[in-house]
Amino acid sequence: MVSWSEPSDCSDYSSDDVSRVPAKMESTDWSGIALNHSARCEHRAPCEKFVAFEWTDSGRRFLGCAKTDVPKCNFVDWIDPEWPVQLKQALNTIWTMYEEETTNRLRQNVVNAEEVVKVMEEKRKMENDLRFFKVDFAKMVADKEDAITQLGNARLVISDLQEQIEKKNLTDKSDTNIHQVLRLKAEKERDQEKEEKVKLVQEMDKIKQEKSMLLEEKEKWKQEKRHLEYTIGDLFNEKEATKGKIRKIKEIVDE
Numbered sequence: 001m002v003s004w005s006e007p008s009d010c011s012d013y014s015s016d017d018v019s020r021v022p023a024k025m026e027s028t029d030w031s032g033i034a035l036n037h038s039a040r041c042e043h044r045a046p047c048e049k050f051v052a053f054e055w056t057d058s059g060r061r062f063l064g065c066a067k068t069d070v071p072k073c074n075f076v077d078w079i080d081p082e083w084p085v086q087l088k089q090a091l092n093t094i095w096t097m098y099e100e101e102t103t104n105r106l107r108q109n110v111v112n113a114e115e116v117v118k119v120m121e122e123k124r125k126m127e128n129d130l131r132f133f134k135v136d137f138a139k140m141v142a143d144k145e146d147a148i149t150q151l152g153n154a155r156l157v158i159s160d161l162q163e164q165i166e167k168k169n170l171t172d173k174s175d176t177n178i179h180q181v182l183r184l185k186a187e188k189e190r191d192q193e194k195e196e197k198v199k200l201v202q203e204m205d206k207i208k209q210e211k212s213m214l215l216e217e218k219e220k221w222k223q224e225k226r227h228l229e230y231t232i233g234d235l236f237n238e239k240e241a242t243k244g245k246i247r248k249i250k251e252i253v254d255e
Contacts, residue, residue: 021064021074025053030061041065042073055095056088058253091253098249105242112235119228126221137214141207148203155196162188 030049039047041064048066052058061079065072083091166185 021072021076022052022054022057022062024050024064027051033066034063037063037077039063039077041067041075043067043070047075047077056083056091058091058095059083094249094253098246101242101245101249108238108242112238116232116235119231123224123228126224130217130221133214133217137210140210144203144207155192159189159192 030051032049034047034049037047041047043065045065045067047063050062050064052060052062059080060083063075063077063079065075067073082088
């Protein structure tokens with residue numbers, strides 16, 4: 001049973017290169033200290049069994065330094081001969097596909113990350129705009145309430161003045177019919193109340209319209225948030241798809 005590990009950068013690897021040890025993969029069939037082999041590493045110690053996992057030498061067994069308490073040396077003693085040309089070509093093609101896939105995946109990850117950063121910046125900007133809008137809207141509502149209160153006080157003052165004027169007119173004109181005066185006064189008060197109601201209704205309609213606009217903006221931000229969540233979900237799905245491709249490539253190599 002072979003378990004795969006991420007290889008090192010081997011785009012310039014060659015089996016003739018003795019200055020470095022090839023990348024390895026774990027194998028239950030070929031592992032442990034090679035006590036039955038006479039090969040010794042540069043530390044003059046028994047070697048460890050390894051299986052190469054690097055370009056055209058993938059799958060070849062070799063012996064290498066087994067030291068763990070000191071830096072490993074670059075000793076390599078190949079057990080298996082080089083693979084046939086056809087197998088080398090197949091391995092080279094598979095590794096080239098893997099390198100291209102890895103490069104494309106990294107590029108796509110960079111593009112996706114830039115898109116996510118851009119979306120997050122736009123989201124943060126919209127949240128700041130919404131915060132400022134809420135503050136401005138609350139201030140506007142408070143100002144309107146103050147204006148309505150001041151208008152009501154002014155109307156009370158005007159009503160008191162009108163009442164005083166009417167009383168003075170009643171005093172000056174003693175021959176005026178008191179019932180007619182009271183009727184006129186009642187009509188004026190009724191007209192004033194109607195005007196006030198109309199103005200209040202207009203104010204309430206205006207506030208409702210502004211509230212409706214605020215709800216529409218809120219719904220729009222919710223849609224933007226859902227769009228951001230879908231975008232992030234797509235990124236994760238693409239990541240899973242890429243993992244699937246890599247697993248297929250490893251299965252081909254394993255076969």
